[in-house]
Amino acid sequence: MSDPTLILRVRNLTARIATRKEEIHAVRGISFDIAAGEAVGFVGESGCGKSVTARAIMRLAPEGTSIALGGSVDFMGQDLLQLDEKAMRDLRGRRIAMVFQDPMTSLNPVMTIGSQIDDIVRRHTELRGRAIRQRTVELLNLVGIPNPERRADNHPHQFSGGMRQRVLIAIAISCDPDLLIADEPTTALDVTVQAQILRLLMRLREERGMSLMLITHDFGVVAGMVERVNVMYRGEIVESGSVERVFAEPAHEYTRALLHAVPRLDTAGRVL
Amino acid sequence: MIRVVLTRFAWTLVILLGVSFVAFMLMRALPGDFAIAAAGSQSVSPEVLDAIRRDLGLDRPLLEQYFLWLGHALTGDLGRSFVTKQPVLSELPARFVVTFQLTLIAAIIAMTMGIATGLASARMRGRTDWFVRIYNGLILAVPNFVVATLIVLLAGLYFPQLSIFNYTPFLSDPIANLGSLLLPAFSLALAVSVTISENTRAAVLEISSQDFVMVARAKGLLPRTVLRNYLVRNALTPIITVTGLQVASLLGGSILVETIFAIPGMGQYLFDSINSRDYPVIQAIVVLAASVVILVNMLVDIAYARVDARVKA
Numbered sequence: 001m002s003d004p005t006l007i008l009r010v011r012n013l014t015a016r017i018a019t020r021k022e023e024i025h026a027v028r029g030i031s032f033d034i035a036a037g038e039a040v041g042f043v044g045e046s047g048c049g050k051s052v053t054a055r056a057i058m059r060l061a062p063e064g065t066s067i068a069l070g071g072s073v074d075f076m077g078q079d080l081l082q083l084d085e086k087a088m089r090d091l092r093g094r095r096i097a098m099v100f101q102d103p104m105t106s107l108n109p110v111m112t113i114g115s116q117i118d119d120i121v122r123r124h125t126e127l128r129g130r131a132i133r134q135r136t137v138e139l140l141n142l143v144g145i146p147n148p149e150r151r152a153d154n155h156p157h158q159f160s161g162g163m164r165q166r167v168l169i170a171i172a173i174s175c176d177p178d179l180l181i182a183d184e185p186t187t188a189l190d191v192t193v194q195a196q197i198l199r200l201l202m203r204l205r206e207e208r209g210m211s212l213m214l215i216t217h218d219f220g221v222v223a224g225m226v227e228r229v230n231v232m233y234r235g236e237i238v239e240s241g242s243v244e245r246v247f248a249e250p251a252h253e254y255t256r257a258l259l260h261a262v263p264r265l266d267t268a269g270r271v272l
Numbered sequence: 273m274i275r276v277v278l279t280r281f282a283w284t285l286v287i288l289l290g291v292s293f294v295a296f297m298l299m300r301a302l303p304g305d306f307a308i309a310a311a312g313s314q315s316v317s318p319e320v321l322d323a324i325r326r327d328l329g330l331d332r333p334l335l336e337q338y339f340l341w342l343g344h345a346l347t348g349d350l351g352r353s354f355v356t357k358q359p360v361l362s363e364l365p366a367r368f369v370v371t372f373q374l375t376l377i378a379a380i381i382a383m384t385m386g387i388a389t390g391l392a393s394a395r396m397r398g399r400t401d402w403f404v405r406i407y408n409g410l411i412l413a414v415p416n417f418v419v420a421t422l423i424v425l426l427a428g429l430y431f432p433q434l435s436i437f438n439y440t441p442f443l444s445d446p447i448a449n450l451g452s453l454l455l456p457a458f459s460l461a462l463a464v465s466v467t468i469s470e471n472t473r474a475a476v477l478e479i480s481s482q483d484f485v486m487v488a489r490a491k492g493l494l495p496r497t498v499l500r501n502y503l504v505r506n507a508l509t510p511i512i513t514v515t516g517l518q519v520a521s522l523l524g525g526s527i528l529v530e531t532i533f534a535i536p537g538m539g540q541y542l543f544d545s546i547n548s549r550d551y552p553v554i555q556a557i558v559v560l561a562a563s564v565v566i567l568v569n570m571l572v573d574i575a576y577a578r579v580d581a582r583v584k585a
């Protein structure tokens with residue numbers, strides 16, 4: 001890679017989803033960079049291809065669908081689209097981790113919280129035996145779960161939505177990834193909890209120097225969180241730049257429409 | 273907790289009472305009775321038939337007969353067989369053990385085959401899925417007794433050394449006993465395994481598209497870990513349910529299979545007793561079978577709570 005500070009360099013990425021009826025061209029040749037330690041926002045309306053982009057980087061297709069990917073995803077000098085599945089598995093969760101939208105359905109209901117963190121720690125680290133659980137408890141503590149030793153033995157149904165999202169963040173950061181992809185991590189949560197989760201993500205990113213790819217359909221979420229933002233529309237990036245610039249003088253018509261559609265965070269409080 | 277147990281126990285008693293009453297009345301609704309069956313084709317004078325009936329108490333009003341039976345049953349006396357004149361309880365336990373063995377082996381075969389084919393079908397899709405589903409459809413379409421008869425015929429034709437009609441008791445030779453039960457258990461298990469297979473397939477497919485499976489894959493977990501801890505453990509609840517429900521049909525099927533394979537179990541005993549209208553024996557077997565089904569359902573509930581922490585008590 002030419003620029004050593006770049007961690008992710010995506011060029012001309014395309015994703016076609018083949019369903020039984022049709023072929024959906026969900027991502028139509030997008031290019032973007034993420035630098036080491038940088039937080040980049042991806043904003044766009046529902047269905048514009050944000051999640052498909054995120055999963056394309058992780059090479060994860062939803063069960064029962066096949067997705068044809070094109071272009072290149074250069075992650076620290078390796079083109080992820082060329083890796084075999086085994087190499088990709090070694091990388092998932094360890095170098096690139098992901099937090100999903102709905103914490104209520106993202107945890108396995110029949111496993112304890114602790115064992116769902118244990119398994120990724122066991123998979124990607126040298127820790128064994130009691131050391132694994134120690135690490136799990138540390139992680140739960142880090143994301144702000146009180147009484148982590150005891151709570152590790154709880155099942156997901158004993159946790160609130162916000163707490164579950166904290167657990168999922170603990171899972172994501174468990175192996176110190178270089179890149180964290182957060183796909184609408186707060187969409188399913190209450191407004192007050194949203195702010196807590198966003199603060200947690202920011203804190204962890206700063207402490208660990210991870211890069212963050214923050215996906216949202218809400219400009220308000222992106223505002224205080226990221227340096228740069230990419231605006232997506234119908235599978236393409238229609239505008240990108242620093243948050244200040246895009247907010248102050250949106251170049252693309254669609255961005256302007258988006259900005260108008262979303263109440264700004266600072267005025268939202270007053271409306272309530 | 274104690275309340276829950278007591279309520280369940282009370283319900284069990286109510287159900288058993290109901291079952292015994294319905295069975296009692298249904299038996300008497302069958303054409304003919306023991307006296308006629310015992311007389312067979314011989315022409316016996318009505319006076320003799322009446323004497324037999326009086327002797328066995330069959331001449332009294334039905335309800336009186338039922339409550340007489342119930343009174344004795346509650347003190348642990350299930351009466352004597354009309355045919356052998358021996359206490360029902362002297363023959364039934366040995367018969368029950370044989371059927372218990374047969375259904376246990378059948379249940380193990382059915383679960384193994386059903387879960388394995390269901391999993392393969394859901395995970396590999398494509399041609400495996402086609403094959404399993406066509407096979408399942410075929411087995412479901414063909415009645416149990418046809419399969420059992422075919423197995424008897426084929427085994428007799430091609431493997432005469434497999435002495436299928438030689439039932440060996442467990443205590444005299446456990447290995448031979450297992451050998452003599454394997455084919456009958458297999459034919460008993462086939463239909464049930466298909467039901468388990470179809471349910472496993474549906475459950476695994478449903479769970480595959482859940483978010484937590486995507487999360488598990490995003491963790492980089494090995495496919496076998498995802499399969500074991502995320503897919504199968506969640507599919508287990510519906511699988512346990514169908515298996516529990518199928519125990520009743522295994523017991524029902526054992527009547528047929530034991531009769532075809534000449535296995536001296538409870539099913540064959542019931543078949544013979546129905547033919548000879550041996551009411552006390554039929555009554556005892558029906559109540560015993562109902563108890564077993566109820567017991568298995570309780571075990572299923574306990575298993576639920578172990579598999580899924582959300583289910584309590």
Ligand SMILES: Nc1ncnc2c1ncn2[C@@H]1O[C@H](COP(=O)(O)OP(=O)(O)OP(=O)(O)O)[C@@H](O)[C@H]1O
Pocket residue numbers: 017019024026044045046047048049050051052053062065217
């Ligand atoms: N499994 C799938 N099968 C078929 N089509 C899909 C699938 N996943 C996504 N798509 C299609 O791909 C396009 C992009 O979807 P994507 O999930 O990336 O949108 P999104 O920007 O994440 O939207 P949202 O804000 O609602 O999450 C949509 O048109 C969607 O219908």
Ligand SMILES: [Mg+2]
Pocket residue numbers: 050051052183184
């Ligand atoms: Mg999405």
